[in-house]
Amino acid sequence: MRWAAVAAFAILSGACASQAEAAAQTGKASYYKSGHRTASGERFNAADYTAAHRTLPFGTRVLVTNLKTGQSVIVRVNDRGPFIKNRIIDVSYSAAKLLGMIGAGVATVKIVPLQKIAETPAAAPAAMTAPAAPAEAVVENAGQVFSLR
16 A cells, blocks of 8 residues: 555656656746836835746746756746747746846746646545645745756
């Protein structure tokens, strides 16, 4: 019985990882450092680790990795955009600083929505919710910098 539970957890963990990879996007990112209100109604703060994305729901945590520098940061979607063709995300000034993209203004990034890993369908059995804990632990570290090099 114990081995069956371990095997099920391993299979579900792999499924969650592949779901995150399927939701990942690679493209250009830019940043912004001024504004009054975001599309979610919040007051914009350039010191927060936030982002604008065209389709992700407000509140979604996203791991953004600068593919040139290897630096990553977790941001929270609270705005809509970017409104420039061929860009997939706008990050706040503070997030851009951590990503090392202030000088260039634009960077090629990979974005992975983290909450998609933790979410499970409502009809899913209780055993399928076990992999959610690691993703939630990562999500709590919004703004933390990671190096992939």
